[in-house]
Amino acid sequence: MQKVQLLAGEQALSKLNCKVFQQQWFELYQACRWATPFQSVEFILCWFEHYNHAYLPLVVLEENEQGVQNLWLLAQDQSTSMIVHAGAHQAEYQCWLSCNDRFDSFLKRGLVLLKGQTYFPELTLKFLPPILSHIIATTDQLTARHIMRNEQQPLIRFDAKQAPWASLRKKSNKSKLSRLRKLGDVSIELVSEGASGFDDDLQRIATCYDLRQGAVNHCLPFRQDSHKLAFTHALISHHQDVKILKMTLNNTIIAAVVGVINQGEFSVAVFSYDPTYSRHSPGKLLMLMGAQLLAERQLKAIDLTPGGTWKARYANAYANVSVLRLFIEPIAYYRACLSELLLTSCKRLLRHCDMTPQQARDKAQCLRQRLGLQTQPVSIVEAYDNYQINICSLLAVEVSFVIRENQLVDFVEFSCQLSMEQQSHFLSHCLARLEAGATGYSVKELGVVKSCGWVVPPSKHREAAEDHPANSENFCLLADIYCAESLAENERQSYLIGIVQREVIRREKSGQLTLLVSDEYLKSKQFHHSAFSYVDSASTELSQLLSHN
Numbered sequence: 001m002q003k004v005q006l007l008a009g010e011q012a013l014s015k016l017n018c019k020v021f022q023q024q025w026f027e028l029y030q031a032c033r034w035a036t037p038f039q040s041v042e043f044i045l046c047w048f049e050h051y052n053h054a055y056l057p058l059v060v061l062e063e064n065e066q067g068v069q070n071l072w073l074l075a076q077d078q079s080t081s082m083i084v085h086a087g088a089h090q091a092e093y094q095c096w097l098s099c100n101d102r103f104d105s106f107l108k109r110g111l112v113l114l115k116g117q118t119y120f121p122e123l124t125l126k127f128l129p130p131i132l133s134h135i136i137a138t139t140d141q142l143t144a145r146h147i148m149r150n151e152q153q154p155l156i157r158f159d160a161k162q163a164p165w166a167s168l169r170k171k172s173n174k175s176k177l178s179r180l181r182k183l184g185d186v187s188i189e190l191v192s193e194g195a196s197g198f199d200d201d202l203q204r205i206a207t208c209y210d211l212r213q214g215a216v217n218h219c220l221p222f223r224q225d226s227h228k229l230a231f232t233h234a235l236i237s238h239h240q241d242v243k244i245l246k247m248t249l250n251n252t253i254i255a256a257v258v259g260v261i262n263q264g265e266f267s268v269a270v271f272s273y274d275p276t277y278s279r280h281s282p283g284k285l286l287m288l289m290g291a292q293l294l295a296e297r298q299l300k301a302i303d304l305t306p307g308g309t310w311k312a313r314y315a316n317a318y319a320n321v322s323v324l325r326l327f328i329e330p331i332a333y334y335r336a337c338l339s340e341l342l343l344t345s346c347k348r349l350l351r352h353c354d355m356t357p358q359q360a361r362d363k364a365q366c367l368r369q370r371l372g373l374q375t376q377p378v379s380i381v382e383a384y385d386n387y388q389i390n391i392c393s394l395l396a397v398e399v400s401f402v403i404r405e406n407q408l409v410d411f412v413e414f415s416c417q418l419s420m421e422q423q424s425h426f427l428s429h430c431l432a433r434l435e436a437g438a439t440g441y442s443v444k445e446l447g448v449v450k451s452c453g454w455v456v457p458p459s460k461h462r463e464a465a466e467d468h469p470a471n472s473e474n475f476c477l478l479a480d481i482y483c484a485e486s487l488a489e490n491e492r493q494s495y496l497i498g499i500v501q502r503e504v505i506r507r508e509k510s511g512q513l514t515l516l517v518s519d520e521y522l523k524s525k526q527f528h529h530s531a532f533s534y535v536d537s538a539s540t541e542l543s544q545l546l547s548h549n
Helices: 009-016 019-031 041-051 104-117 130-138 164-169 171-182 198-216 228-238 275-280 282-296 309-313 330-352 357-370 391-396 408-415 420-435 462-467 489-507
Strands: 003-008 055-064 067-077 083-085 122-128 146-157 186-191 242-249 252-262 265-273 301-303 317-327 383-390 403-405 441-445 448-456 475-483 512-518 532-539
Touching: 003 009, 003 104, 009 019, 009 041, 009 055, 019 041, 019 067, 041 055, 041 067, 041 228, 055 104, 067 104, 083 122, 122 130, 122 146, 130 146, 130 317, 146 330, 164 171, 164 282, 171 186, 171 275, 171 282, 186 282, 198 228, 198 242, 198 252, 198 265, 198 275, 198 408, 198 420, 228 242, 242 265, 242 282, 252 282, 265 275, 265 282, 275 282, 275 420, 282 301, 317 330, 330 357, 383 391, 391 489, 403 489, 408 420, 408 441, 408 448, 420 475, 441 489, 448 489, 475 489, 489 512
Parallel strands: 265 301, 475 512
Antiparallel strands: 003 055, 055 067, 067 083, 122 317, 146 301, 146 317, 186 242, 242 252, 252 265, 383 512, 383 532, 403 441, 441 448, 448 475
């Protein structure tokens, strides 16, 4: 008789590292028709190697004389005791492995064993692969208490009536690609570990990814998880199905996808692009040109993976996947059923009102602000100081530090010195500036970013241009500069001078100019350099002046 076992901790690790078991695991993985690379030997062992400090391995298995028949690879968070799929959120698709479609008894007995390991209200698998979602939805092979919510899996299918890369013939896309090629050599590659410049490429991908995630989702995945970069590097090194699809300009990455080849599809794990090239839409071009390259490698689609409204812009087909919530305790199950019922009703109401969930959240936030339940967001600049600058004198000032241009890692590092609210605000502003074409400047000394920002010419801002025409010698610059709170006033002035000087040299300006700089930046209104002379201050709302270019 087959017996379901639960192995935990050292016992589980010993089993996972057993060569005989690994061979049986591999054979089951090959036989299971819904298996994904996130249940493979390479992925699971690599993840536990890098996260064994945070997660306790749990292995639920059922064996007979022929070998392993059912296998469920889980982990227990040592800080919360919660049970998750091995790989946690880094496993894009989560499931158990079975040699056939009759797994109900195995799951129920496994859940009972897990209950004895620790108390947990539920176990969530996000997302079930499409085949397994279909089996559960159309058969009686899951009788344990559960809630299954369908989600859409956006795909770029290569066999669509019009191939994705056909869009490259559109005038707008041809123009963007043409402009990009005028800057140098553009290439698309699918690479793995060992490729030239691999380490630098991965670091650049992580930086661009953190910058955008910090601006949009208020998190820095690679910075906040100190093991994520090493894990990603090791996974690409040891797993033949994990690749980097990249677009390079003069051998420098400007857009990339870290992805996993999964049943003939390229599943996106990390998607990033360099915001300083946004006007050329490198992310979009990578998807279109990359689709053609992947099709040539006999793949059938790019799996954009569920979640993220931006993916709808690229998808030409959808499949069904599911979020599965499994329960042991009846009260937790019925409470979850009530929540799901309310969620479904809210979604139905939003559809009736022709409103997206994000629009509803925005309206709710506005209402909270009106009722005084939430503070108003702080304006980027509420007041400014007006300085007249003599460019000749400015250029004569000796700058003793190095001004760095568009070093994205500096902006991410600087954001880590800020509070969570300030960090989100700063990175949102940073992303908007870089995507709008501004040049980012930074000063880094002894490994610490001391100051960073932009000097934006008035031609980018209608309101400023009306008072200071960009084609006159007396023109206005808006200084958007941040620095560490601990910096002395003379250091603040020096960094401002250096950054403005660098911008003036770039734009080959001469004569006089007017500089508008946030009154929060300089505590003293008197510069120690004759190049700057204070004119006046004004309290005003500059949100429109500092909006997207």
